[in-house]
Amino acid sequence: xxxxxxxxxxxxxxxxxxxxxxxxxxxxxxxxDAGWAEDYYTAKAxxxxxxxxxxxxWSGNQPLQFTFExxxxxxxxxxxxxxxxxxQAWVMADRVIKGEQFNILMNGEPGTGKTSLALAIAWKxxxxxxxxxxxxxxxxLVSMFSQRFDDQEVAWRLDDLQKRAKNAPILILDDxxxxxxxxxxxxxxxxxxxxxxxWLYQVANARYDQITNSHKGVTIVTTNNASGELMQMYxxxxxxxxxxxxxxxxxxxxxxxxxxx
Ligand SMILES: Nc1ncnc2c1ncn2[C@@H]1O[C@H](COP(=O)(O)OP(=O)(O)OP(=O)(O)O)[C@@H](O)[C@H]1O
Ligand SMILES: [Mg+2]
Numbered sequence: 001x002x003x004x005x006x007x008x009x010x011x012x013x014x015x016x017x018x019x020x021x022x023x024x025x026x027x028x029x030x031x032x033d034a035g036w037a038e039d040y041y042t043a044k045a046x047x048x049x050x051x052x053x054x055x056x057x058w059s060g061n062q063p064l065q066f067t068f069e070x071x072x073x074x075x076x077x078x079x080x081x082x083x084x085x086x087x088q089a090w091v092m093a094d095r096v097i098k099g100e101q102f103n104i105l106m107n108g109e110p111g112t113g114k115t116s117l118a119l120a121i122a123w124k125x126x127x128x129x130x131x132x133x134x135x136x137x138x139x140x141l142v143s144m145f146s147q148r149f150d151d152q153e154v155a156w157r158l159d160d161l162q163k164r165a166k167n168a169p170i171l172i173l174d175d176x177x178x179x180x181x182x183x184x185x186x187x188x189x190x191x192x193x194x195x196x197x198x199w200l201y202q203v204a205n206a207r208y209d210q211i212t213n214s215h216k217g218v219t220i221v222t223t224n225n226a227s228g229e230l231m232q233m234y235x236x237x238x239x240x241x242x243x244x245x246x247x248x249x250x251x252x253x254x255x256x257x258x259x260x261x
Contacts, residue, residue, distance in 0.1 A: 004029070049132055055164050056135040057144070059174070064135070066119040068093075076256050085117065088251055093121040096170065097129045101215045103244040106222040108253025111260040114222040117251065118172050121220065125170060133170035136161070142179040145196045162199055166206035170218045173242065177225035180233035189232040197234055204241035 005025055053063055068090060073082035092104055104121070106114040122133040148155040165171055179196070180189040191197070207216045219242055223230065227243050244250060 045130055049126065052132040052134055052164070052168070055161065056133075057137050057140045057161065058135060059137040059140060064115065064119055065123065066116040067123050068120045071113070071116065071120060075259060078255055078257075081255055082113075085113070085251055085253065085256070089117040089121055090124075092249070092251075093124040096121060096125045096131070096218050101217055102246075102249055103215055103242060104218065104220040105244050105250045106220065106253065107226070107250065108224070108256065109258060110224060111258030112253040112256040113259060114251075114253055115174055118174065118220045118222050122170050122172060125218075131169045133172060134164050134168035135172045135174060136165065137174050138176050138179050142193070142196060145193060145199075148195075158199065162203060165203045168217060170220065171203075171207070173219065173221045176221045176223045176242075177230050177233060180225070180229070189229055192233045197238060200242075201235060201238045204238050208241045 056063070058064065068086065071082075071086045073079040073086060076082035095102070104118075106118055108114055119135075122131075122135075125131040126133070144154050144158055148158055179192055183189055204219075207219055208214075209216060221242055225233075227239060227245070230239050230243060
């Protein structure tokens, strides 16, 4: 008798004669195989998810988590607006889950909850559709660019990160525009360093199909800057590929308070 059947009989404490009862054993084996396949699949998906989280570029190396359950409109004086924004983000998450590929813009003052809702969308998409996301803190990215010539590791990491960013099902570009620094005395921002612009342009270009005018994957940008300001910092070709103007894809946080205070 095959070892497998012997083990099965032993562990299940059942008396079966495999020569007479093959069907029962075959059924049992199929079920166990399915169970193993499921465990294997879950482990593989979890490993994949961890690799996206690990490769993400978090502010201060601190991974963030935020879900729609964590969104509390009552924290805001204008709680109706906060509820409204939460609902709009929820609708966007559902579009992502249904497979729509588009750009999202979250615009507003510091501390109003942009990064939080970007993460809530990504988390819901993972839970309901196992979509992975890559988080890139733009400030961390610019600091990598300033280290890349002194540290070969950083240069390699930037290359890997770019490959991931091009292919991420969901890409979050967080705090886009802060790398532009302060306005000068004439009220203008100076252009962001060329190598970083080029790097981002390649990512944006890979995520956009010019012929069909369609987006590949979902790109979520959070920013404190208006798009006119971003155009002073970046090549307009990059801005038009990542910053959406389509109303249903824009979440405006103006009017909400800074929750960090
Ligand atoms: N409606 C809310 N419910 C629960 N927590 C909130 C809410 N709004 C903001 N917060 C919390 O306030 C803090 C700041 O929010 P968040 O980082 O999302 O703001 P932001 O708009 O991304 O700010 P910045 O422009 O500075 O990046 C976070 O700890 C976040 O969890
Ligand atoms: Mg933020």
